[in-house]
Amino acid sequence: xxxxxxxxxxxxxxxxxxxxxxxxxxxxxxxxxxxxxxxxxxxxxxxxxxxxxxxxxxxxxxxxxxxxxxxxxxxxxxxxxxxxxxxxxxxxxxxxxx
Numbered sequence: 001x002x003x004x005x006x007x008x009x010x011x012x013x014x015x016x017x018x019x020x021x022x023x024x025x026x027x028x029x030x031x032x033x034x035x036x037x038x039x040x041x042x043x044x045x046x047x048x049x050x051x052x053x054x055x056x057x058x059x060x061x062x063x064x065x066x067x068x069x070x071x072x073x074x075x076x077x078x079x080x081x082x083x084x085x086x087x088x089x090x091x092x093x094x095x096x097x098x
Contacts, residue, residue, distance in 0.1 A: 025067050028078030035076070037062065048076040 001009070029035035029048060036047045037059070044062035046054040053073065054066035070076030 022064055022067050025076070025078060026063055029076055032078065035066075051075060 026035065034049055038045050043055045043057055044059045045052060046062045046066035048066060048070045051073070053069040053076070054062045056062035056065050067076070
């Protein structure tokens with residue numbers, strides 16, 4: 001493997017690691033219901049923890065910019081909010097027995 005091939009290989013490895021990091025971040029926040037996005041006036045707007053963190057022309061660009069901005073603002077860290085698990089209740093709990 002010559003120097004140019006090695007450089008390309010290394011660049012591809014870095015790009016793959018960055019992609020994985022971005023989409024793991026996105027998936028974690030999506031699961032926690034802390035990220036929202038909308039398409040408005042030819043731009044994607046991304047909101048994390050109720051704060052607008054990115055507006056970009058492409059969805060991919062908006063998510064990447066949102067991750068970078070969220071890290072700068074120290075918001076949107078997966079697992080940061082520990083949401084209590086909802087308890088399923090049955091109708092019988094609401095009906096009082098005499």
